[in-house]
Structure formats: C-alpha cells, structure tokens
Amino acid sequence: KEYNVAILGATGAVGMRMVDQLANSTVPVKSLKLLASAHSAGKQMEFKGEKITVEETTNDSFDNVDLVLASAGGAASKKFLPEAVKRGAVCVDNTSAFRMDPEVPLVVPEVNPEQLKNHKGIIANPNCSTIQMVVALAPVFKKYGLKQVIVSTYQAASGAGQSALNEFYQQAKDYLDGKQMSADILPTAGDKKHYPLAFNLLPQIDVFEDEGYTHEEWKMIHETKKIMLNDMNATDLKVTATCVRVPVPISHGESVYFEVEDKNASADDIKKTISDAAGVTLQDDPDHQVYPQPLNAEGKRETFAGRIRPDQENKGCFNMWVVADNLLKGAAWNTVENAERLVDEDLVRVPKDHYQG
Ligand code: A2P
Known part of the structure; x- marks a missing residue:
C-alpha cells in the first residue's frame, strides 16, 4: 500500500525538514504535494531526486490526499486540517492548534504510541521542548x-x-x-x-x-x-x-x-x-x-x-x-515518526465519527 502525502508549510524551517525526513522514512509515498502560502507558489523543492513545485494551499489541495504532515502555524492548521479530514486525509499536526483538544491524541512515539489508534483524523505533536x-x-x-x-x-x-x-x-x-x-x-x-x-x-x-x-x-x-x-x-x-x-x-x-x-x-x-x-x-x-x-x-x-x-x-x-x-525530534522527525507508526498499524484512515472541530 502506498500513500498520497501532502506537507502543509513545506517551505518553512520545519516543513523543509519534513520533506527530508519523509524521504528517509519507511512511509511508502505514492505522490507528494508541497503546500505553502501564495508567496511560495511555483517554487521548486526536491524529494528523492525529483523536483516538485510548491502549490498555494486551498481546501481542494487535500482532495485524494491520504496523509497530511502540517507545520504552517496554528491558524493554517485550524483552517485547513478539518477540511483535509473531511476529504479523508489523516493529519499529523506540528502546531499547537489541536494539542489540548480531548478528541486529539498528543503523541510522542517513544512515550505514548498506543494513543494513535484513538485518532479521529488528527494527531498532534507536542511542543518541541x-x-x-x-x-x-x-x-x-x-x-x-x-x-x-x-x-x-x-x-x-x-x-x-x-x-x-x-x-x-x-x-x-x-x-x-x-x-x-x-x-x-x-x-x-x-x-x-x-x-x-x-x-x-x-x-x-x-x-x-x-x-x-x-x-x-x-x-x-x-x-x-x-x-x-x-x-x-x-x-x-x-x-x-x-x-x-x-x-x-x-x-x-x-x-x-x-x-x-x-x-x-x-x-x-x-x-x-x-x-x-x-x-x-x-x-x-x-x-x-x-x-x-x-x-x-x-x-x-x-x-x-x-x-x-x-x-x-x-x-x-x-x-x-x-x-x-x-527541528527534528522536536518537530519534523516526531511528525514523520508518528506517520511511520500510523502506516505500520494500518491507521492511515479517517473513522466515520471523524474530527468535526
Ligand atoms: P510561505 O513560505 O509561503 O510563507 P516557518 O515556521 O519557518 O515560519 O514556516 C511557515 C510555513 O508555513 C511556510 O512554509 C509558510 O509558507 C507556511 N504558511 C504560513 N501561513 C500559511 C497559510 N496561511 N497557508 C499555507 N501555508 C502557510
């Protein structure tokens, strides 16, 4: 099984490293979308030797996406992740937008990986510190x-x-x-x-x-x-x-x-x-x-x-x-490590009673 993945905030300090950590992970990637603000649209980034053009993020960016890795700030996550979940994508969010939401597991794979199975479409990374x-x-x-x-x-x-x-x-x-x-x-x-x-x-x-x-x-x-x-x-x-x-x-x-x-x-x-x-x-x-x-x-x-x-x-x-x-364990790697676990445990799917916001 391979997954269509999107990185929200791909041009940022964490996002760039998410691209790199994903390339060096066990997540089987069928396609990769790199999303940022209008300011970066058209910019090119590399993933496993392939050039990918950065796109401006809209709700429709998440059509046919299975897995979203997000680090574009809390406001962008609040705006886009519920839309991505609605479209069937499981999101691992590095921002503080959903961390304290009781419906959202807050996961460090070495610490509380068993929480992943309770996700309703969104999993949060804790703060880097x-x-x-x-x-x-x-x-x-x-x-x-x-x-x-x-x-x-x-x-x-x-x-x-x-x-x-x-x-x-x-x-x-x-x-x-x-x-x-x-x-x-x-x-x-x-x-x-x-x-x-x-x-x-x-x-x-x-x-x-x-x-x-x-x-x-x-x-x-x-x-x-x-x-x-x-x-x-x-x-x-x-x-x-x-x-x-x-x-x-x-x-x-x-x-x-x-x-x-x-x-x-x-x-x-x-x-x-x-x-x-x-x-x-x-x-x-x-x-x-x-x-x-x-x-x-x-x-x-x-x-x-x-x-x-x-x-x-x-x-x-x-x-x-x-x-x-x-930027790695505190952010990009913890996100990709959560994604690896979701893949290993066949949890890259959004349940019917998904996160509504
Ligand atoms: P852009 O580079 O186009 O501004 P950092 O944490 O290093 O400041 O990076 C933030 C990341 O989030 C960048 O990739 C930035 O894109 C992206 N970003 C910020 N605001 C939005 C938004 N409203 N929609 C999509 N991406 C955003």
Missing part, C-alpha cells in the same frame, strides 16, 4: 514514578521559524560589524515589542498568559500533564517551567530537575534506565567532559541526556541536562 523532555523522563517515570518536574529551557532561534533564524543571523553579523541590530520578529511575532537575540537572552517565548507565565511555559506544563496524567496514568504530577530563547541557531537545551516516587533510586539507576530507553542517548561522562551540546545534536533524530546527578539535600530528586534538535 515538551517532546525532548518527555522522551527523557518517560522511562524514568515508568520505573521509578514521578512526582515533580521543574524545567528551565535554553531554546534555539529556529524554534520561532525560518524568518526568526534569519533575523538572528543578521543581528549577529550587524553586531560584529559594529552596526545597530534591528529586531522585528523575536521574541515573538505579533507582540508589541521586539528585542535582539544575538549576544542576548530573551526570557519570553510566545505571548504572556495569566500569572506571568508565557504561552510556551503554559504549553510545557499542560502538554506534559496531558501525556503523563491522561495517557500514562501518573496519579499526580507537578510541573513548572521557565522558557528562555538563547542565541543558538538549532537544538534546544533543558535543565530538568525532577523528583521520583521511589526514594531508593540512585543517579546510576536513572542513568541506566535512560541508556536502555528508545530514542534517547546517554552522554554522561564528566571525567571526560562528555555531555549533550546543541552543536552535536543538530541533524540527529534522537534526544541526548547527561549531567545526571542527585540533589545533595533532597533524596529522590535529580538534576539532568537534555538536548535535542528542535
């Missing part, structure tokens, strides 16, 4: 239980899209050339003020919500809880987050402090559990200065964990450093 954190924490949770997570993120510019990444490079160049840096996108497009990221740190990702948290922090808290409490039957889990944009082009870092239920778990137990788990590689050898770094994680599909050490004063509590390519 949530994905890499749960990949590292899920095996620990399964073995030792989890009571609390306190995370601080160090998030790359590319998480805000290709134009934000371009803006960051221009700022770095202008700074080194002794010119004034300009900022029109970061910290977040659409907000009132903009600040340079180059040679700076921006403790704002997405817009501010209630009680002084940003939407990115809100996403990390609530998406982690949706996965751990609903899908993995955690009985109680406290999560809090601080999200910071750092002047790194690709790959997010996270300082994760967590408390397990089993107070007898040692740092060696946590390391062994993580090194045995799928999708996460342990890089933890302080004697040889081995630990995860964004430059080394770029272009890799897996999540890297290291610096695992016990809190010296609170038993059962640990510190850990987690890094992953935010």
Whole structure:
C-alpha cells in the first residue's frame, strides 16, 4: 500500500525538514504535494531526486490526499486540517492548534504510541521542548514514578521559524560589524515589542498568559500533564517551567530537575534506565567532559541526556541536562515518526465519527 502525502508549510524551517525526513522514512509515498502560502507558489523543492513545485494551499489541495504532515502555524492548521479530514486525509499536526483538544491524541512515539489508534483524523505533536523532555523522563517515570518536574529551557532561534533564524543571523553579523541590530520578529511575532537575540537572552517565548507565565511555559506544563496524567496514568504530577530563547541557531537545551516516587533510586539507576530507553542517548561522562551540546545534536533524530546527578539535600530528586534538535525530534522527525507508526498499524484512515472541530 502506498500513500498520497501532502506537507502543509513545506517551505518553512520545519516543513523543509519534513520533506527530508519523509524521504528517509519507511512511509511508502505514492505522490507528494508541497503546500505553502501564495508567496511560495511555483517554487521548486526536491524529494528523492525529483523536483516538485510548491502549490498555494486551498481546501481542494487535500482532495485524494491520504496523509497530511502540517507545520504552517496554528491558524493554517485550524483552517485547513478539518477540511483535509473531511476529504479523508489523516493529519499529523506540528502546531499547537489541536494539542489540548480531548478528541486529539498528543503523541510522542517513544512515550505514548498506543494513543494513535484513538485518532479521529488528527494527531498532534507536542511542543518541541515538551517532546525532548518527555522522551527523557518517560522511562524514568515508568520505573521509578514521578512526582515533580521543574524545567528551565535554553531554546534555539529556529524554534520561532525560518524568518526568526534569519533575523538572528543578521543581528549577529550587524553586531560584529559594529552596526545597530534591528529586531522585528523575536521574541515573538505579533507582540508589541521586539528585542535582539544575538549576544542576548530573551526570557519570553510566545505571548504572556495569566500569572506571568508565557504561552510556551503554559504549553510545557499542560502538554506534559496531558501525556503523563491522561495517557500514562501518573496519579499526580507537578510541573513548572521557565522558557528562555538563547542565541543558538538549532537544538534546544533543558535543565530538568525532577523528583521520583521511589526514594531508593540512585543517579546510576536513572542513568541506566535512560541508556536502555528508545530514542534517547546517554552522554554522561564528566571525567571526560562528555555531555549533550546543541552543536552535536543538530541533524540527529534522537534526544541526548547527561549531567545526571542527585540533589545533595533532597533524596529522590535529580538534576539532568537534555538536548535535542528542535527541528527534528522536536518537530519534523516526531511528525514523520508518528506517520511511520500510523502506516505500520494500518491507521492511515479517517473513522466515520471523524474530527468535526
Ligand atoms: P510561505 O513560505 O509561503 O510563507 P516557518 O515556521 O519557518 O515560519 O514556516 C511557515 C510555513 O508555513 C511556510 O512554509 C509558510 O509558507 C507556511 N504558511 C504560513 N501561513 C500559511 C497559510 N496561511 N497557508 C499555507 N501555508 C502557510
């Protein structure tokens, strides 16, 4: 069986990588449509050595499409994905549009793959920072239980899209050339003020919500809880987050402090559990200065964990450093990996009681 696939947002930072990850996946592709805004229509992109012309997205773009991989922003997903589902396409969405919808499974294949079978036409990818954190924490949770997570993120510019990444490079160049840096996108497009990221740190990702948290922090808290409490039957889990944009082009870092239920778990137990788990590689050898770094994680599909050490004063509590390519595991690869599972489990079909919105 082969599938007609469409990539919505194919020209973006994530979309371009979806094309590449799909070409290197087990998904049997009969045809591929590359969809973007009118601005990119006519542009050519390559898939498995074949040139494909990018088309402007309309509702009719999804006629005869079996599988949609989407990363064109929340508004485009809200507008087009219900239309695609109506036309019989199963959609894996990388935006935040449907993540918290109880009818939409929120899936990281290494963590809660059994949720895929409950889909009604749309499957959501969690936020990039949530994905890499749960990949590292899920095996620990399964073995030792989890009571609390306190995370601080160090998030790359590319998480805000290709134009934000371009803006960051221009700022770095202008700074080194002794010119004034300009900022029109970061910290977040659409907000009132903009600040340079180059040679700076921006403790704002997405817009501010209630009680002084940003939407990115809100996403990390609530998406982690949706996965751990609903899908993995955690009985109680406290999560809090601080999200910071750092002047790194690709790959997010996270300082994760967590408390397990089993107070007898040692740092060696946590390391062994993580090194045995799928999708996460342990890089933890302080004697040889081995630990995860964004430059080394770029272009890799897996999540890297290291610096695992016990809190010296609170038993059962640990510190850990987690890094992953935010555009791959945090986005394009997680999407394509979900698509591979859907194909393997013969789930690329829309049920009769499909998602209505
Ligand atoms: P385009 O390049 O034509 O603007 P990024 O996350 O890197 O900013 O990329 C966003 C992607 O989503 C791009 O491919 C962009 O296309 C696409 N996109 C943005 N808005 C829409 C829309 N309303 N309809 C279809 N594609 C869109």
